[in-house]
Amino acid sequence: MEDKSPQRWAIDLTLVLKARDGDDRFPLDVKSLAKAYSHQVFPDDPVTMLKGDDLGRFEGGLYKAPPGKKGWGIIYNSAIKSPGRINFTLAHEFGHYLVHRNQFPNGLQCSAEDMAKWDSEYGQIEQQANEFAASLLMPRDDFAKQAPPRSRPTFDQLGACANRYGVSLSAATLRWLQFSEQRTLFVVSRDGFILWSRSSPKALRSGAYIKTANVRPVPLPTESLAAQPHLLENSKGRAEHPSFVWLKEPCAEETIMSERYDKTYTLLHLGAAPPWPSEEHEGEADTFDHMMTR
């Protein structure tokens, strides 16, 4: 049982919840779910406490109960005010409990960075907990009904998904990208620089991505909407760009500024296929070394 993959855990839980509550089960109540399910499956070692507390620089953590008491505690940083981030953090820590607690008998603590991008650079453990949280909170079948893999959803549509699942806009967008059949990039920026970017599998395979790890800060393209917030209306905007604005091919940009989080979110929708013969890059880590030239 301990070797069950994060996805398998999430799928098994989804089947139980779907049988019980049907399609009206969202957003999931991770607190009661983690308690009830862990008591049922691991009655000698359950999650006994979930709460907010002062965690300093950490976003959340999984803690072993003090000596003499049984079970585990899941704590999120009480400084987090966004219900979506709290929900994702609780699910992420529940994932650590299900998959990693035997490997980390004293528990573990996780930073905001561990949860933000779902990249493997923070290590397999964090990626697995994020995969579990994303699959549990936003089951693929249900998500595909809200925003089909072949569609090109807007931030309004993805925002509606974020509300449905009780997660942040960023988490909903990343989830859609995972099963998108389009060539799409998601770019998160602040103060004119790209913080990070993620490509859909199809975009990545065709070499369309922006590398931000282990390089100097990447400025936003000067002609992009994201770099010209005065062009946005109500903090939103869309533009069609020719080649060599964002990428070496044309793209449709949608940008939205989140004042609450001091970040700018951008979707770049590309054409069905790149306008040049593509070498099929499979999604290997070193694909990121071939940076998309501007």
Ligand SMILES: [Zn+2]
């Ligand atoms: Zn973690």
